[in-house]
Amino acid sequence: MNLATAFANCAEKHAPKTAIFWGETEIPYAALLAQSQKVAAHLQIQFGVKPGDRVALWLKNRPEFIPAVFGILGAGAVLVPINNFLKPDEVNYILKDGGIDVLITDDELAIHAPALLAARPQLKIFKVENFPAYPSPISHLPSPPTRNESDLAVIIYTSGTTGRPKGAMLSHGNLLHNVESCRLVLETVDQDRMAVLLPLFHSYMLTVGIFLPLIVGGSLVLVKSLNQPRQILQELCARQATILPAIPPFYRMLAGSPVPLKLPFRICISGSAPLPVQVLKDFETKYGIPLIEGYGLSEASPVVSKNPIHGVRKPGSIGLPVPNVEVSAQDDSGKILGAGEAGEICVRGGNVMLGYWNQPEETARAFRNGWLLTGDIGYRDADGYFYITDRKKDMLLVNGNNVYPREIEEVIYQFPGIKEVAVIGVPDARRGEQPVAFVAAAEGQTVDEKALFQFVRGKLADYKVPKRIVFMPALPRNATGKILKTTLRQQSLA
Numbered sequence: 001m002n003l004a005t006a007f008a009n010c011a012e013k014h015a016p017k018t019a020i021f022w023g024e025t026e027i028p029y030a031a032l033l034a035q036s037q038k039v040a041a042h043l044q045i046q047f048g049v050k051p052g053d054r055v056a057l058w059l060k061n062r063p064e065f066i067p068a069v070f071g072i073l074g075a076g077a078v079l080v081p082i083n084n085f086l087k088p089d090e091v092n093y094i095l096k097d098g099g100i101d102v103l104i105t106d107d108e109l110a111i112h113a114p115a116l117l118a119a120r121p122q123l124k125i126f127k128v129e130n131f132p133a134y135p136s137p138i139s140h141l142p143s144p145p146t147r148n149e150s151d152l153a154v155i156i157y158t159s160g161t162t163g164r165p166k167g168a169m170l171s172h173g174n175l176l177h178n179v180e181s182c183r184l185v186l187e188t189v190d191q192d193r194m195a196v197l198l199p200l201f202h203s204y205m206l207t208v209g210i211f212l213p214l215i216v217g218g219s220l221v222l223v224k225s226l227n228q229p230r231q232i233l234q235e236l237c238a239r240q241a242t243i244l245p246a247i248p249p250f251y252r253m254l255a256g257s258p259v260p261l262k263l264p265f266r267i268c269i270s271g272s273a274p275l276p277v278q279v280l281k282d283f284e285t286k287y288g289i290p291l292i293e294g295y296g297l298s299e300a301s302p303v304v305s306k307n308p309i310h311g312v313r314k315p316g317s318i319g320l321p322v323p324n325v326e327v328s329a330q331d332d333s334g335k336i337l338g339a340g341e342a343g344e345i346c347v348r349g350g351n352v353m354l355g356y357w358n359q360p361e362e363t364a365r366a367f368r369n370g371w372l373l374t375g376d377i378g379y380r381d382a383d384g385y386f387y388i389t390d391r392k393k394d395m396l397l398v399n400g401n402n403v404y405p406r407e408i409e410e411v412i413y414q415f416p417g418i419k420e421v422a423v424i425g426v427p428d429a430r431r432g433e434q435p436v437a438f439v440a441a442a443e444g445q446t447v448d449e450k451a452l453f454q455f456v457r458g459k460l461a462d463y464k465v466p467k468r469i470v471f472m473p474a475l476p477r478n479a480t481g482k483i484l485k486t487t488l489r490q491q492s493l494a
Helices: 003-013 029-045 065-074 088-098 109-119 172-186 203-216 229-238 248-255 277-287 360-366 405-413 449-459 485-493
Strands: 018-022 025-028 054-058 078-082 102-105 124-127 152-158 166-171 193-196 219-222 243-246 267-270 291-296 303-306 325-330 343-349 371-380 386-390 396-398 401-403 418-428 432-441 468-471
Touching: 003 029, 003 065, 003 172, 003 203, 018 029, 025 029, 029 065, 054 065, 054 088, 065 078, 065 203, 078 088, 088 109, 088 152, 088 166, 088 449, 102 109, 109 124, 152 172, 152 203, 166 172, 172 203, 172 303, 193 203, 203 219, 203 243, 203 303, 248 267, 248 277, 277 291, 303 325, 325 371, 360 371, 396 418, 396 432, 401 405, 405 418, 405 432, 405 449, 418 485, 449 468
Parallel strands: 018 219, 054 078, 054 102, 078 152, 102 124, 193 219, 193 243, 243 267, 267 291, 432 468
Antiparallel strands: 018 025, 152 166, 291 303, 325 343, 343 371, 371 386, 396 401, 418 432
């Protein structure tokens, strides 16, 4: 069994049923499977893709994302979804690191093709506008290659503390394991319709937004309009979506609505950032719909824990481990701690990654005694519910996106005249946190702030660009020469 065959089996069983709702368009399972098979054939015949080759997918949310995913997997290749907010330099790093020679994208993002090809001349670009049409007949399809649960299926690039992304390797078995855990904990059935408004390149939406509904026989309500919350809700209500994964600001908006709306959801899921306890209470009081908060990371395919639909949901908690996954809090020696004792949150189960792509040392650091070390600090209570009390050192959470200061610092160091730089996070009511850069110019040099901002914007995704740049004669350091970020944080809040 692999992800492609699991989807194909489901599609054959539910052939006439609508798999994707996209505005007024309805795409049945039969058509979606046919296009996925043709994309797979095109990758094999026209682009020479072989089993195990990495194929990148750089695309915003649109229906073609789905046959691209299953087309890549159906060709026996490894899917590498790329954040569509990234800039060409960031994309080029992933293409080079992953040894990727085929990229699926669209006309809008293909305007960056010259920059990508300049860095990787052998890159072949397959635009979704050139995908075979749904009604076109199937002919001359090559036999799908055999892929097993142990084979690599997806590489998710996640920011690393070194400032460069690391590719978390997920097997077919890892992802199928997590799909089954999510099916059980969310009680997902073939009558469910998954609301898809979060980015599909994200590991959570890949598992819960694509694989889960399309392996159990459900449907996707792929939101076409993302500009206005009211329009989003109109689409979801018109298509009677039953499960809504969204981010805390969306639930804050719903909880604050002066008139309760008539929502079709049976459960709502909050992720990407901590959900304020008051928002959870206000939402559930107003709508009577369970609002589930949980926890996950790309290295765990990604879902690790969730508050239960039935029974006790503890505000502020990340809930209980999902079925067939173990979670513990451990001290630095690997001792499993008791209730109320804070330590590093560790995960063990069939959902845990194979390791990091081409980074054996980083892989070794990520594991201890068979447990995945998340780097997050937390504890479990007497009832087995887990809580996160602190996050990975230096990591920022900007609009639900992990941002590592080191990555921003490395870019700023590339600008002429920079002597030293340190990036910290400051609280932001709307985005959670925002990066702020403290910069000291080299002796005798003057740095143009506007030019520096422009340079950084050209290198990094917009959400990683510092909110402010503060110029100083020199950055504060301790006796050993280490920059005192604590002092900078205090100064930024003064």
